[in-house]
Amino acid sequence: MKGMNLKEIDTEKFQHDLLEWYKREKRDLPWRKERDPYKIWVSEVMLQQTRVETVIPYFERFMEKFPTLEALSEAEEEQVLKAWEGLGYYSRIRNLHSAVKEVKEKYGGKVPDTLEEMTSLKGVGPYTAGAVLSIAYGKPYPAVDGNVMRVASRILSIWEDIAKPASRKIFEEAIHRLMYTEDPSSFNQALMELGALICTPTSPSCLLCPVQEHCHAFEEGVQEELPVKTRKKSMKLVHIGAVVLKNKEGKFLIHKREATGLLANLWEFPNFEMTSFLDPETRLRKLLEETYKIDSLIHNGTFAKIQHVFSHLTWDIDVYAGEIQNEIPEDERVKLVKPEEIQDFAFPVSHQKIWKEYKRTIRE
DNA sequence: TAATCGTGGAG
DNA sequence: TCTCCAAGATT
Incomplete structure (x- = not known):
């Protein structure tokens, strides 16, 4: 001014x-x-x-x-x-x-x-x-x-x-x-x-x-009018399909996110942005094949629906469970870990929720 | 500059 | 439930 x-x-x-x-x-x-x-x-x-x-x-x-x-x-x-x-x-x-x-x-x-x-x-x-x-x-x-x-x-x-x-x-x-x-x-x-x-x-x-x-x-008498602060606009909504995948040894597949951007370098369960909801299980299976060379068997229906709110966007996550049918090579960003080892990796809260729901719903 | 980048708590 | 927000920095 x-x-x-x-x-x-x-x-x-x-x-x-x-x-x-x-x-x-x-x-x-x-x-x-x-x-x-x-x-x-x-x-x-x-x-x-x-x-x-x-x-x-x-x-x-x-x-x-x-x-x-x-x-x-x-x-x-x-x-x-x-x-x-x-x-x-x-x-x-x-x-x-x-x-x-x-x-x-x-x-x-x-x-x-x-x-x-x-x-x-x-x-x-x-x-x-x-x-x-x-x-x-x-x-x-x-x-x-x-x-x-x-x-x-x-x-x-x-x-x-x-x-x-x-x-x-x-x-x-x-x-x-x-x-x-x-x-x-x-x-x-x-x-x-x-x-x-x-x-x-x-x-x-x-x-x-x-x-x-x-x-x-x-x-x-204007203390409630100050400070002047303009609002920021509302956020985007993104639909995500996520899969908790177990192999024949009972290990789970986790993936390390990219080194930049949202939740950089944190671990997550495989997930994809879902632009269409037509037959999500088949779509996920195909994406897993293309991205990780995974031959998977995806259970029908989600075992959890999770909403996670970030500062500038919201994830609506449909979570599926499945089994890995083939041998997957591990590397820097793809690991197969025992369930008790999950806690050794840094996950964002959204994926902590996924794991928590998995243990509550699927196991036992 | 405006957008991006998390999460949990308060009103 | 919804909105805003809390000791900001980066691009």
Whole structure:
């Protein structure tokens, strides 16, 4: 918005009120006990678009498995993916794993302390770079996430659409002007904590807010109108036919997904997009033959129908069972595994549901 | 820029 | 049930 003039606030008092509240009310989170830049970094990546309560157990387990940057850099991808299983946005862990290796080689294992070096790492954008540099190294960079944009839009009455990528700069500049340079770590975290606990998306607790007297949105009674955020359009629906295939030795066929795109490098049961519903068993049999050279016997009828909702599309999965009649060569992306070994592979939640239904319905 | 990329919880 | 969303990055 051109000519947009930021409201003036008493910066020093704002910082004081915010920081005092933060010291008093901050949650006792696992990563707040840590100073290790590696651990701060991991927590920030896990927290991207993910709730704190969801992240906590993942973070604890991850730190037991990979307690140091070096440990993670030396780990096998299978093992690392397994530790991320169920967290979603799997490119985050692929990028983090790659970035950690780069830090090991290029920076001798020390997480960079400059904005340029940090941002150059895979999966590290403006937010994560600012968060790690401020929290782990005390550098006065803003860490602008959804919370901070919401809080800032209300306090400073900024009516930029936070859904637009270009808006982030506006908020970074605004926050930079408010930055408490004596303690950037606490300042950034305090803003996010305020957004999480008080200045919530709906029904903000303005009466409990430590910086209420600084808030222009509250003064004008428009806190519920901010931030401005345009909706995104509704999603696609995709019909999938999936098959749980057992061979004569009682092993199950699993397939590793492509290295890029949706659910990259995760394991799955063979499945195909079904454009037609005419005789799905025959169609699946043909696709299995073409794709994997599998001579199969598909049972009539589905044993489960599963709907799985992603952020931008929905899968309607019809799940069939069948037997493999011929010998299948295994390779990097096609494996035959015993039922008790399924748990050793990283599956997306959608295919965990398939396996769970299979065990519940078919076996016993 | 707009789309892509997961999941589980809340209102 | 439906909609939105939660400490974003990448292409």
